[in-house]
Amino acid sequence: MNNRLHLRLEQLEHATERLLASAAALGDKAHQAPGPGQWSAAQVVQHLVLSETGIGQYIEKKVLQEEGLQKAGIAAFLKSKLLRVLLRLPFTRFKAPSYLAKMMPEQAPPISELRAEWEAVRRRLERLLNEYPSRLTNRAIFKHPRTGMLTIYQTLDFMLDHVLHHQKQLERITRALK
DSSP states (O other): HHHHHHHHHHHHHHHHHHHHHHHTTGGGGGGGGTTOOOOOOHHHHHHHHHHHHHHHHHHHHHHHTTGGOOBBBBBHHHHHHHHHHHHHHHHHHOOOOHHHHOOOOOOOOOHHHHHHHHHHHHHHHHHHHTTGGGGGTTTTOEETTTEEEHHHHHHHHHHHHHHHHHHHHHHHHHHHOO
C-alpha cells in the first residue's frame, strides 16, 4: 500500500474507532431512536457498515475490469471537493440512497456485533488497498450515488468524511437521549 493510501486508511480507522466508542457509550440507549422517523445510534453504525461493505465490493469488482477504467478528470476532482465540504457542514443532511435504505433492517444488532462485522469489512478493505495497483490510483474506481466516479483517494476521503458526518449525528442523538 502506498503512503497516501496508508495515511487515509489510518485516518479512517481513528474516526471509526471514535464513532464506535460514541455508540457504545450509549449502552442500552444505542438502540433507541431520538425521535420518530430517526435512526438510533446502532442504525447509524449499521448504515456505515453496509455502506463500507458495498464500497469495498464495488472496488473489488472494478479492479478486475481495469482496462475499462477511465482517468478521473477535473470534474471528478471538483465534485469530490464539493462533497467533502457538504459532508463537513454541520447543518447538511442527506437521505441514504434508496438501495442502502432498503438493506437496513428495522432492528440493528448489538454494537459489539456491528463492531466485529465492521472490523472484518475493514480488514478486507485493507487487503484490497495493500494489493491496489499503483497504475490505477488516478483512475475512476468507485461510483458515488451523488457525485459520480471517484478515484481510490477520493473514495477514501469520502469514506472518512462519511464517518465524520455520522459522528456529528451520533453527537446529536446522544444529546437528545440524555
